[in-house]
Amino acid sequence: MEGSRPVSDMMSEAATETHGDTVQMNMIQAINSALDVMMGRDPAVVVMGEDVGYFGGVFRATAGLQQKYGKNRVFDTPITECGIIGVAVGMGAYGLRPVPEIQFADYIYPALDQLVSEAARLRYRSAGEFISPMTVRSPFGGGIFGGQTHSQSPEGIFTHVSGVKTVIPSTPYDAKGLLIAAIEDNDPVIFFEPKRIYNGPFDGHYDTPARSWAGHAHAQVPTGHYRIPLGEARVARAGEALTVLCYGTMVHVVENSVAEMGVDAEILDLRTLVPLDIEAIERSVRKTGRCMIVHEATRTSGFGAELSALVQERCFYHLEAPIERVTGFDTPYPHSLEWAYFPGPVRIREAINKILKD
CATH class of the missing domain: 3.40.50.920 (Rossmann fold)
Known part of the structure; x- marks a missing residue:
């Protein structure tokens, strides 16, 4: 079956293999680079979500990808989180590697049934005949005065669900390497991106917004393919x-x-x-x-x-x-x-x- 295809050749590469030079990137740029690298390497990778296409995402994480890879591989969806994840489940079972974006983690709750009842269980329910190799990207946490509907941290909900992996990077280098590993993984991954540090680390103070963006905004990140294995602190x-x-x-x-x-x-x-x-x-x-x-x-x-x-x-x-x-x-x-x-x-x-x- 197409849905149970073996892990692609890229999975057999050394976990820390890197390609290309390193350049200065913030986390947003590193995430964009990871998506670009994976879409270039694997035609099965597709990006979908609200405003991810022409607009490039509310935080610009998918900027330029639709122009480069076309509307069939990077496309906007209706405002229906349940529908986004439901479609991604079907894509994964068919043989694609969807990377749906949920615009804010607070919006993920309507999709819980698809994630918990379908994506997380598909491999087990089908005795391995079908898989759900999706990576659900979503900005999470506070720091932008988004209030109750744009600032929640729901990671604990997903760590309770058997069959789903949960990833949260803290640096641009880790964000790219972990996202590549998540996309290559044959199980569903929830990839929460701390939007507080999208544009770079800060001085660690929360007393005033003005101080929060102090510090170096970029880190050295390889331009090519590399993976950071899931499950390593x-x-x-x-x-x-x-x-x-x-x-x-x-x-x-x-x-x-x-x-x-x-x-x-x-x-x-x-x-x-x-x-x-x-x-x-x-x-x-x-x-x-x-x-x-x-x-x-x-x-x-x-x-x-x-x-x-x-x-x-x-x-x-x-x-x-x-x-x-x-x-x-x-x-x-x-x-x-x-x-x-x-x-x-x-x-x-x-x-x-x-x-x-x-």
Whole structure:
């Protein structure tokens, strides 16, 4: 069957193989480059979503792709998230590799039935006869004063669904390598892009919007094909005093908070939540004896709760202090109080001081 075709030849290449020179890119440019590379390599890759064609996406992530590859491979859809994902499920079963964009993560809820009941289960329901090799891209998280309908962080919902992989990059280099790996994967992947850092890292402060874009806006990214395997965490900062588990925007917040405090913390950027690099987490926590978890989503039933349980189960006898969580609050997303909602330097410092005193 076309839907059960073997993994393409590109999957057999070395996981870190790179091609071409490196150039300065922000995350948006890196995502655009990944889509361009994959569409050039594999005619089965198609991009679809609201405003992704002629307009190039609300954040310009798909700019220029329709002009280069045509309207049959990069096309606009009606405003129907359920329809977008439903069509992508059919495309994948037929043999294509669709990359649908959900314009904001907050809009993904109407598509949950297609994602959970169809995409996630297709391989199992068909005993491997059909697959659903789609990569659902979506900007997520706060930072643009989008309010309750443009700023949510729903990653915890998808980490609960068997059969779906969840990826969240924090750097332009990782964004491109992880997106390529996701597109090449034969299972559905939810690829959440932290829009707070679309245009580059910042100084980690959330006290005023003006300060948030400070820092270098670009990073060196290869222009050609390379993959970062799903399920491998990155040590963003080595340290001995405690381990901080985080992902997405929070990696930059934690890095700057730790640097200001002068704490010898090890920062582990998870990069993919499912599959999770539990071995890297164990190594780090057993080395430091202390663990803090930081994420932007609400606290109750957030992914930090799963991380805390895993660390407790696997590293209990190595812990020298209780695990701390610094997260968003259990409230509807506060438009006017966005900066207070985010985990920021003040709350991170308080948690670190508490851990180190125990």
